[in-house]
Each structure stands twice: as C-alpha cells, then as structure tokens.
Amino acid sequence: MTKTIIDYYLNECINFVNKPENFQKMTEMKRLLSDIEKIETGTTEYEVIRETNLYRLLQYKPTKERAYKYPLLIVYALINKSYILDLQPNKSWVKYFLDQGISVYLIDWKSPGRYDKFTTIDDYVNLFIYECVEIVKNIENSDKVSLQGYCMGGTMSLIYTSLHQKNVKNLITIAPVVDTEKDKTVIKNMAQHMDIDKVLSHYENFPYELLYSCYASLKPFKQGVSKYLNLYNHLTDESFIQNFLRVEKWLYDTPPIAGETFRQWIKDIYQKNLFAKNKLVVGEDRINLSNVKVPLLNLVADQDHLVSPECSVSLNNLVSSTDTNLMRFSTGHVGLIASGYSQNVVLPKVGNWLKIH
Amino acid sequence: MQENDRAQKKVEKETASMPYVNDKFVSLFENFYKQLTELNKITSLGPFISLLNDPQINLNNMREYGNVLINYQIFLNKYLTQMINSYFLALEKVSEGMEGKDSEEIRKHIINSFEDVFSSMFESDDFSINYNNLVNIVIDLNKSYQKFFESSAPFLNKQSLSKEEKDLLFNNLYEIKKISLEIRNKINEKKND
Numbered sequence: 001m002t003k004t005i006i007d008y009y010l011n012e013c014i015n016f017v018n019k020p021e022n023f024q025k026m027t028e029m030k031r032l033l034s035d036i037e038k039i040e041t042g043t044t045e046y047e048v049i050r051e052t053n054l055y056r057l058l059q060y061k062p063t064k065e066r067a068y069k070y071p072l073l074i075v076y077a078l079i080n081k082s083y084i085l086d087l088q089p090n091k092s093w094v095k096y097f098l099d100q101g102i103s104v105y106l107i108d109w110k111s112p113g114r115y116d117k118f119t120t121i122d123d124y125v126n127l128f129i130y131e132c133v134e135i136v137k138n139i140e141n142s143d144k145v146s147l148q149g150y151c152m153g154g155t156m157s158l159i160y161t162s163l164h165q166k167n168v169k170n171l172i173t174i175a176p177v178v179d180t181e182k183d184k185t186v187i188k189n190m191a192q193h194m195d196i197d198k199v200l201s202h203y204e205n206f207p208y209e210l211l212y213s214c215y216a217s218l219k220p221f222k223q224g225v226s227k228y229l230n231l232y233n234h235l236t237d238e239s240f241i242q243n244f245l246r247v248e249k250w251l252y253d254t255p256p257i258a259g260e261t262f263r264q265w266i267k268d269i270y271q272k273n274l275f276a277k278n279k280l281v282v283g284e285d286r287i288n289l290s291n292v293k294v295p296l297l298n299l300v301a302d303q304d305h306l307v308s309p310e311c312s313v314s315l316n317n318l319v320s321s322t323d324t325n326l327m328r329f330s331t332g333h334v335g336l337i338a339s340g341y342s343q344n345v346v347l348p349k350v351g352n353w354l355k356i357h
Numbered sequence: 358m359q360e361n362d363r364a365q366k367k368v369e370k371e372t373a374s375m376p377y378v379n380d381k382f383v384s385l386f387e388n389f390y391k392q393l394t395e396l397n398k399i400t401s402l403g404p405f406i407s408l409l410n411d412p413q414i415n416l417n418n419m420r421e422y423g424n425v426l427i428n429y430q431i432f433l434n435k436y437l438t439q440m441i442n443s444y445f446l447a448l449e450k451v452s453e454g455m456e457g458k459d460s461e462e463i464r465k466h467i468i469n470s471f472e473d474v475f476s477s478m479f480e481s482d483d484f485s486i487n488y489n490n491l492v493n494i495v496i497d498l499n500k501s502y503q504k505f506f507e508s509s510a511p512f513l514n515k516q517s518l519s520k521e522e523k524d525l526l527f528n529n530l531y532e533i534k535k536i537s538l539e540i541r542n543k544i545n546e547k548k549n550d
Contacts, residue, residue, distance in 0.1 A: 004452055004455050005451060005452055005455070008455070008460075011460070012460065012464075015460075052538075114523075114527065115526075115527045115530050115531065116527075116531070117524075117527055117531075118527060118528050119531065123535060130542060131538065131541070131545075134542065134545055134546070134549070138545075184480075186476075186480055189479070189482070189484075189485045190488065192485060193482070193486050193488075193489045194489050194492075195489060195493055199493075199496065201496070202496040202499060202500060204527070210492070217475075217479040218479075219472065219476070220471070220475045220479070221468045221469075221471045221475065222468065222472055225468055225471075226468050229464075
C-alpha cells in the first residue's frame with residue numbers, strides 16, 4: 001500500500017528536480033505571495049462621508065446618470081473586509097450598480113479595539129446602521145433607502161428592517177444567516193460546541209486567529225493545496241495572478257469581532273436559533289421576522305460552504321412581505337459576489353429586480 | 358481531581374475505538390497521566406499544607422498549573438489522535454484507488470481523498486467537542502500561567518490594571534460613546550422633523 005504512494009511521490013520529486021524552470025517558478029510564486037500586501041483592491045472612486053472608530057460610510061462616485069430613485073446602502077459583514085465587493089474593475093459588485101445609474105453607499109466596518117468589546121448587535125443595528133441610513137436619506141433627500149446585506153450583514157439588515165421598516169424601500173439579502181438549525185457547515189458545527197463565555201473571559205474580542213483556524217477546516221485540501229497548484233500552473237497568466245492575489249489577500253484579512261456582538265451571535269443565533277424562532281432580543285426589542293413587509297430578494301449560493309443554502313432559504317417563509325423572491329445560484333459564498341459568474345449571471349438579475357422595485 | 362478522572366475515563370473509552378493508534382502507546386500515556394494526577398493529590402495532605410501557604414514557595418499555584426497542564430496534554434492527545442487517524446484513513450483511501458491512474462489523476466485523487474476524510478472529521482461532533490475543549494484548556498493554561506507569574510513576581514505587575522479594572526474602564530468608555538451617538542442621532546432626528 002505505502003510503497004505505491006511513496007513511488008508516486010518519488011516520481012513526482014524526480015520530475016520536479018529534473019526541470020530547472022520549476023525552481024524559478026517556485027521562487028516567483030514565493031515572491032508573489034510574500035508581496036501580497038502590496039496588491040491594490042477597491043479601485044472604484046469613493047468619498048468617506050462619516051467615520052468613527054468602528055465604521056466608515058462610503059459614498060461611491062456615480063459613473064452614469066441617475067436611473068433609480070432610491071439610494072442603495074450595502075451593509076457588509078463583520079468578517080473579512082468589504083473590498084471583496086469592489087475587488088477589481090471587472091469583478092466589482094459596487095461598480096455594476098453604479099453603471100446601472102444607481103447611487104451606491106457602503107458601510108465598511110473597522111476593526112474593534114479592546115475598548116470596543118462591549119459593542120453589541122443592538123449597537124451595530126440601532127446606532128451604526130441606523131445613523132448611516134439617516135445620513136444617506138439626508139444626502140439623497142429621500143425618505144427611504146434600498147438596503148442590501150451580505151452574510152452577517154444580511155442578518156443585521158433583516159434586524160434593522162424588522163425594527164425600522166419605514167426607512168426601507170426594499171431589501172436584498174445575500175447568503176444571510178437565518179435558520180441555523182438547518183445549517184450543515186463546519187462553522188455551525190464549531191459554533192455549536194463553542195464555550196463563548198470562556199473564550200471571551202480571556203480575550204476582549206473574538207480573535208481573528210480563531211476565525212482563521214475555523215476557515216482552514218472548511219475546504220482543507222482544495223483551499224490549502226489545490227488552489228496553490230492552480231496558481232503554479234498559471235504563472236504566465238497575469239490576469240489570473242492578479243485575481244488570485246486579490247482574493248487571497250482578502251481571505252487572510254479579517255478583523256476580530258467585538259466580544260459582546262460575537263457572544264450573542266454564537267449563543268442566540270447559532271446555538272439557540274432564536275432569530276429564526278422570532279425570539280431574538282436586540283436591545284429592548286424582540287425581533288420578529290414577520291414584521292418585515294417590504295419587497296424582499298433573497299440570494300442564495302447552492303455550493304455555499306460557509307452558510308448552508310437551507311439556512312438562508314428559510315427566510316422567504318418567515319417574512320410577511322407579499323413580494324418575495326428567492327434566487328438560487330450554482331456557485332459558492334464568495335463566488336456569489338466576486339466572480340465572473342457573479343458579474344455575468346447574478347448581478348444582471350439583481351439589477352433587473354431592483355429596477356422594478 | 359474528579360474532573361481529571363472523568364476526562365481520563367472518556368479518553369480511555371474513545372481512544373480504544375480508534376483504529377490506527379497503537380494500543381501500547383495509548384496505555385503508556387494513560388499510565389503517565391494517572392501517575393501525574395496521583396502525585397498532584399499529595400500536595401493536599403498533612404505537612405504540605407503549611408508549605409502551600411508559604412507565598413515564597415507558591416505551591417498552590419504550581420499545583421493548579423500542573424493540573425491544567427495535565428488536562429492540556431489529555432485534550433491535545435485526543436486532538437492529535439483524531440488528526441493521525443484521519444491521516445492514515447486518507448492514506449488508505451488513496452492507495453485503494455491509485456491503480457490505473459496517470460500522474461495528474463493520482464494528484465487529484467490524493468487531494469479528493471484527503472479532502473473527503475478530513476472534511477468528515479471536521480463536520481463531526483467529536484471533532485468540534487475536542488477542538489473546543491482544546492481551545493478552552495489553552496485559555497485555562499494562559500490564565501493559570503498568568504496567575505502563577507503574578508504571584509511569583511508581584512513587583513512586575515504593579516503598573517498594570519487587573520482585567521476587572523480594565524473591563525470597568527472599557528465599559529465606561531463604551532457607555533459614553535454609546536450615549537453620545539444616541540444624542541447625536543436624536544438631534545439629527547429632531548432636525549429632520
């Protein structure tokens with residue numbers, strides 16, 4: 001048994017050593033990966049119109065004449081950084097909407113410091129998102145915004161909408177975390193047995209190192225081995241390299257999560273599934289998803305390994321909106337927002353939906 | 358101590374059902390843990406009590422630190438055992454399907470086999486429990502080390518605040534920031550009205 005595998009490895013090693021160009025390729029790959037910090041992301045022009053120690057509100061510069069009445073406010077997740085929505089000009093979620101004549105704003109969450117450990121989901125929703133919506137409404141002289149949330153941002157957008165519906169024209173959720181009892185991912189499995197009180201008795205905020213170790217177990221060999229072999233085989237393809245490095249940079253660029261926020265996220269949403277049961281308490285309010293009555297578009301990735309499709313799909317049956325749409329796509333969690341597939345298949349459908357709502 | 362015993366019994370039960378770990382190796386470690394736990398019990402007896410209370414010797418903290426280290430070793434062992442078993446299971450799966458494949462196909466087969474086996478492990482309840490136990494015991498270890506360090510060299514910590522003091526400070530800071538943002542939002546609301 002072992003001999004066959006050893007034979008294979010030896011054979012591969014001999015083949016590798018016999019080609020001197022392989023060493024050059026390895027050196028080049030090492031150089032590319034060690035210079036990853038220098039790679040540029042988020043090339044669409046914007047202005048920071050509000051900045052606190054926990055978030056920035058970005059207003060993107062219009063590229064076309066206004067074609068949609070309501071401004072679009074995107075609520076990004078608290079995990080990783082928001083530049084995935086504007087990775088590069090030909091793979092930019094943000095740019096697509098600008099090119100459709102839609103006014104785009106984005107909440108870019110910043111890393112919480114140790115002193116931000118008491119920041120709660122209530123603060124994120126009822127103070128920060130609330131303030132951003134008011135600012136956008138004032139700038140645009142509009143009574144409502146079109147709200148869009150990705151992953152955790154989708155969940156927070158839902159909480160906001162259930163509490164402040166009069167400010168929301170329509171809601172687009174992208175892979176939101178809703179019904180965690182139906183979630184079959186490794187993340188759910190890890191969260192299920194996590195003693196978050198213990199972790200937060202030692203750390204101020206949930207450390208990014210623990211998030212990384214969780215990511216590393218998601219697709220350990222396809223992510224950890226295959227993709228680098230793929231890079232090795234595409235070292236002459238500049239466009240492939242640039243795209244690879246931008247996504248790679250994003251994957252390893254995640255801030256810690258504010259302690260109290262993550263405590264409620266793990267206990268109430270993942271371990272007790274209170275959000276889907278309409279029992280989640282945020283601040284002084286119990287969140288009832290049936291309060292959501294605005295038009296809803298729910299985008300779900302069928303190969304999502306971070307949020308199970310079933311976990312997001314349940315949403316359409318939990319809200320009271322008479323106009324609900326569920327769009328399922330044959331891609332993954334990141335592919336849904338930052339890929340050629342996203343640009344060619346997902347975004348045109350979302351754009352069309354937005355125009356008629 | 359009771360916790361240690363319970364953890365040890367669970368380890369014995371679970372490692373016994375694991376297919377690739379050598380029985381003699383497992384039993385050697387079990388005995389080692391037992392000996393250590395027994396040794397740790399001695400410090401709760403007779404003449405040792407006066408020594409325990411001697412701040413210079415600091416035996417209580419050392420004993421606590423020792424117990425945490427033993428538990429750490431137990432959970433780390435469980436974690437590594439799961440990893441090793443999965444590794445051998447994946448190797449077995451690889452060798453079963455290597456026949457008649459060219460080099461590129463074998464590479465894919467290796468990656469897929471390892472992916473399948475390790476993904477099943479990561480998705481299992483057992484792994485999640487073991488991993489979270491390991492995270493918890495590492496936290497205990499850090500806390501215990503900190504305590505031991507603080508009591509051994511109190512003069513080094515005079516300048517810093519305790520965790521509770523820091524938390525109080527952070528909480529006050531948080532409340533001030535929250536109230537100021539609430540006031541700001543209310544003022545803006547009034548302006549808009």
